[in-house]
Amino acid sequence: MHADATIDEPAVATIDPAMEMTGIGKRFPGVLALENVGLTLEPGKVHALMGENGAGKSTLIKILAGVYQKDAGAIRIGGVETDLRSPRDALRQGIKVVFQEIALISEFTVAENIFIEEYPVNGVGSISWKTIRRDAAALFERIGFNVDPAAKVGDLPVSQQQMVEIARALAHEARIVVMDEPTSSLTPNEVALLFGVIRRLASLGIAVVYVSHKLDEIFEIADTVTVLRDGRRISTKPVGEHTHDSLIQDMIGRRIENLFPRSRGVARDDVVVKVEGLSTDSKLKDVSFEARAGEVLGFFGLMGAGRTELAKAIVGYDPIKTGRITIAGQPLSPHNTRTGVSLGIGLLSEDRKTEGLMLELPVLQNASLASLEQFARAGFVDEKREKSAVQAFVDRFRIKTPGLGQQIKNLSGGNQQKVLLARWLMRGLKVIVVDEPTRGIDVGAKSEIFALIDQLAAQGLAVIMMTSEMPELLGLSDRIAVMAEGRITATMSRDDATQEKILNAAIA
Amino acid sequence: MSEITQPAKSGPVAGRLANNSQIVLLALLVVLCIGISLSAAQFYSVENVIAILRQCSLVLIVGAGMTMLLIAGEVDLSVGASLAFSGCVAMDVTNKTGSVFLGALAGILFGGLVGLFNGLVVTRLKVNSLIATIATMMILQGGVFLYTREAVQNKHQQPAFTDISTGYLGPIPLPVIIAAAVFACAYVALRYTTLGRYIYAVGANAKAARLSGRRPEQLKLLVFVVTGLLAGLTGLILASLMNTGQPTAGRGFELTVIAAVILGGTSLLGGRGTLLGTLLGVLILKVIDNGIIILRWDQNLQMIVPGVVIVLATYLDLVRRRADAR
Numbered sequence: 001m002h003a004d005a006t007i008d009e010p011a012v013a014t015i016d017p018a019m020e021m022t023g024i025g026k027r028f029p030g031v032l033a034l035e036n037v038g039l040t041l042e043p044g045k046v047h048a049l050m051g052e053n054g055a056g057k058s059t060l061i062k063i064l065a066g067v068y069q070k071d072a073g074a075i076r077i078g079g080v081e082t083d084l085r086s087p088r089d090a091l092r093q094g095i096k097v098v099f100q101e102i103a104l105i106s107e108f109t110v111a112e113n114i115f116i117e118e119y120p121v122n123g124v125g126s127i128s129w130k131t132i133r134r135d136a137a138a139l140f141e142r143i144g145f146n147v148d149p150a151a152k153v154g155d156l157p158v159s160q161q162q163m164v165e166i167a168r169a170l171a172h173e174a175r176i177v178v179m180d181e182p183t184s185s186l187t188p189n190e191v192a193l194l195f196g197v198i199r200r201l202a203s204l205g206i207a208v209v210y211v212s213h214k215l216d217e218i219f220e221i222a223d224t225v226t227v228l229r230d231g232r233r234i235s236t237k238p239v240g241e242h243t244h245d246s247l248i249q250d251m252i253g254r255r256i257e258n259l260f261p262r263s264r265g266v267a268r269d270d271v272v273v274k275v276e277g278l279s280t281d282s283k284l285k286d287v288s289f290e291a292r293a294g295e296v297l298g299f300f301g302l303m304g305a306g307r308t309e310l311a312k313a314i315v316g317y318d319p320i321k322t323g324r325i326t327i328a329g330q331p332l333s334p335h336n337t338r339t340g341v342s343l344g345i346g347l348l349s350e351d352r353k354t355e356g357l358m359l360e361l362p363v364l365q366n367a368s369l370a371s372l373e374q375f376a377r378a379g380f381v382d383e384k385r386e387k388s389a390v391q392a393f394v395d396r397f398r399i400k401t402p403g404l405g406q407q408i409k410n411l412s413g414g415n416q417q418k419v420l421l422a423r424w425l426m427r428g429l430k431v432i433v434v435d436e437p438t439r440g441i442d443v444g445a446k447s448e449i450f451a452l453i454d455q456l457a458a459q460g461l462a463v464i465m466m467t468s469e470m471p472e473l474l475g476l477s478d479r480i481a482v483m484a485e486g487r488i489t490a491t492m493s494r495d496d497a498t499q500e501k502i503l504n505a506a507i508a
Numbered sequence: 509m510s511e512i513t514q515p516a517k518s519g520p521v522a523g524r525l526a527n528n529s530q531i532v533l534l535a536l537l538v539v540l541c542i543g544i545s546l547s548a549a550q551f552y553s554v555e556n557v558i559a560i561l562r563q564c565s566l567v568l569i570v571g572a573g574m575t576m577l578l579i580a581g582e583v584d585l586s587v588g589a590s591l592a593f594s595g596c597v598a599m600d601v602t603n604k605t606g607s608v609f610l611g612a613l614a615g616i617l618f619g620g621l622v623g624l625f626n627g628l629v630v631t632r633l634k635v636n637s638l639i640a641t642i643a644t645m646m647i648l649q650g651g652v653f654l655y656t657r658e659a660v661q662n663k664h665q666q667p668a669f670t671d672i673s674t675g676y677l678g679p680i681p682l683p684v685i686i687a688a689a690v691f692a693c694a695y696v697a698l699r700y701t702t703l704g705r706y707i708y709a710v711g712a713n714a715k716a717a718r719l720s721g722r723r724p725e726q727l728k729l730l731v732f733v734v735t736g737l738l739a740g741l742t743g744l745i746l747a748s749l750m751n752t753g754q755p756t757a758g759r760g761f762e763l764t765v766i767a768a769v770i771l772g773g774t775s776l777l778g779g780r781g782t783l784l785g786t787l788l789g790v791l792i793l794k795v796i797d798n799g800i801i802i803l804r805w806d807q808n809l810q811m812i813v814p815g816v817v818i819v820l821a822t823y824l825d826l827v828r829r830r831a832d833a834r
Binding site: 315317337338340341342346347349354355356357358359360361365369370372373376379380381423 | 700701702703705706708709712713715716717718719720721722723775779780
């Protein structure tokens, strides 16, 4: 944590800013993406940039990176007014941007990728591969990465590719380093490593811009926070003046009274899901648990702990090796989603695009997929009844869509997720398994999803929630099960749970 | 990204037009017909119209199956080889049994078996359908010559056999009636039944369909079998038309069918397409064919013009959808 006292003092007076953006405006056809936005970066400080999707963060960063040209305003670097006309221009000014999408050449080695912007040449003008490899190794040494410079990038896991992407930004001298959601595919260990790197950069006097959705990260690493909303700057404050609630309020423009609403009473006694001694070839080892009607059972685990594998096994999607799964007293035939669905268990997958949405098809078809039989007589779909049923859910869940015929790919992530929830609720389920239910969803929409999950439990469903987000786990669950390496290592009630206990069990 | 990227600002009429890629095809068809009839008055003669429809019927029968198959996210390149083999089987069995009914049944079932084989290879062995059905095509093209060394001649001389292709119901040739019936059934199945919905769902996202309790493999298998049966039926009609079981018939037929289906706006990626589009696609290709013949243009244009039309139509569809998504 940044425990130093300097953040409480008006630092602007004492240090010259590394870069100053004032009155930045940017217009796209039909949209004013940025309006009169200012951003001041100080050397040696970490400046967090926050905002919902569409707030203008990416546009601002792209202007900083020279990808977009500003329409209004001024940029001063080291006190000199500059125009960043191209990415090359920005690089020359010492601005390095690590974008969210990995833009490495997978057939090249790590070292080749790192120096791709400017390969060192030897006396006769040919590329000096030896220098490249040596410099890459030295760079990794300096920032504490443990990656083989000679490895082919395509052979590395995504998280390591992300590290290479970051290392590339640091290969040449940098004055300003911008990181756009760098931790989205990193494990906790790698996040810790990354934060170490960021602190080292700051100590070298580099100004760091850190873009993230994750509040906890902001409080850990940032000195100052700027919040954007609808293309305007809402606030710039030292992070110490913010609380979780005040940050969220700035981001979404209204107060969320309670991010985790709770309308349900105590769970009922009837066990709806009973899993005994479940093992799979892929991951799970001897997993047993019960879930009752009306409760939210939260499963926590680090990456690779086996949460998704468990979710897919208990709905009958993946094959199992040994064990028994019982839904409301009836045995579920493994590796058979058909019986799972007819017994009343459904999975809201963590991967909306590849396992949930039919992107090219309309909202209507997406919503009714699991319950179509209810609207059919002798195999013929009664579209009128189907439409009115789907419309009822669109209204109830406040799904924003111009109509039921709208292709679902045109909806926002939050609204897509609501349609997928509706898909399950349209056929009376007894159990719903939700795997990372708010991944890639804005804060505002998140609270709506939380409220829906609460309502489901209130209606008597057993909700099994897989999550890697601690606040979500603690805020929503009645009971918590912690997984590590395919086993359940601890179960506890909501009242007994603390972050520490949970993390200890997750690392065990 | 804003909440909803597509504003619903276009008016109802514009919206309906934009949502209807068939409008472009229909316009193209009308322009073609007018253009050809201006230079060749006999285009509209009853004989010529019936000839066009007869030409269309074979492509449409297989095209109905192929449309469903592409929507389900698979493809079958063996239909041409399969229909040649089916025709030989139909003629041979009729020769041997003296029964047109048994011969027809054998031909159709043979096609169904080929479809079943394709479906099993694709869904059980998980071989990509493009590769699997090219392999089947090769097996059939070679296999048919193990079955018969030369064309199977009509030795039974049953009039019912030739009637399948040359008979009429009122003024309309039987193959056209058969094609219309197949089309109607497929249209209703795809548009109004749960089965049709699931075919779209499986093509659009097989994993999501499975999570929702469907069995993508079984659905795909079913559509492969249906396509196979329709190829068998087409083989029977063709054998009747030529009055022989011709082992080399139907070469390249699969490409004509797929071209018509794609021209009709069905996506090779699955989940998107309509039978109405396929009907228009077939009509356009066959009107072009017919026009080239009655205008006495170079026969090679029968391949070149459709090729150009497919590129243009697909491009126009892309432009339209891009405008749609904005």
